[in-house]
Amino acid sequence: MTITLEQNNYGESHVGLLRVMHRGSFHEVKDLDVSVRFDGDFEAAHSKGDNRNILPSDTVKNTVHVLARQYPAEAIEEFALHIIEHFLTYNDQISKVNVSVRERLWSRIPVGDKPQATAFIANASEKRTAQIQATRERMVLQSGIEDLTAMRTTSFSFEDFRRDPYTTLTGTRERIFATSISAAWIYEISEPDLPFSTMWHSARKTLLETFAAHESRSPQHMLYAMGQAVLDNLEAIAEIRLALTDNHYALVDLKPFGMENENEVFSTADASHGIVEATLRRENDHHRGGV
Secondary structure: OOOOOOOOOOOEEEEEEEEEEOOEEEEEEEEEEEEEEEEEHHHHHHHHHHOOOOOEEEEEEEEHHHHHHHHOOOOOHHHHHHHHHHHHHHHHOOEEEEEEEEEEEEEEEOOOOEEEEEEEEEEEEEEEEEEEOOOEEEEEEEEEEEEEEEEOOOOEEEOOOOOOOOOOOOOOOOOEEEEEEEEEEOOOOOOOOOHHHHHHHHHHHHHHHHHHOOOOHHHHHHHHHHHHHHHHHHOEEEEEEEEEEOOOOOOOOOOOOOOOOOOOOEEEEOEEEEEEEEEEOOOOOOOOOOO
């Protein structure tokens, strides 16, 4: 019997990193979680216990910290590119590097009418994300957002849905839509000199403006409008994947207390929630392909 080692990788996960960049009297902070994976010539390590091609995962962690000191990049995509370039340059045994970065976002605390130079507050649970897969011949760049929380209190309906014997939900023309938005988009042109931060802020702004303005008939209707708006407004983005939770808020029945409740008082959501996911891509898109 012949046993073949199929796809395999290794690396270091969740390297925590806080980078403080001094801009005169102002400080900038980058609060990052970095994960690195290698594909390559590691068969002997698996089958023979030969570690000569294995770069220790502890070295990966050290390298991330050293590169953070050398390259205080404003965009996490740029930092991920530095990591990839380093490992592909100095390790012939590595054929592909996958780097994922999650950034916890901090903003300055205002004191009076001015932002304080060295004091920050975390922006809830929202995170900026980047994932780059690269070989020596090809690269796929992906940016995104995780856990961007938003709410609509009007102009959102859900009616005329399919029913079966277990359906108890009644349709409504006016309901709360509270959601946690996660989005990841792939760039049409995989070039390392893209204005990543500008594009990230533009995509985020487009998603939120569409969420706020769209007259939606379902979470699916909302998701499609948001993804379409990003693809229509940002030509460098070729594909976007969105996930929207549907966090349940139930209208409280106040009639037993002699009171009407015209979409004003709701019971808060429990742990259960709906989820809608989809990927939107431009037609005639030939950029796709693995690395």
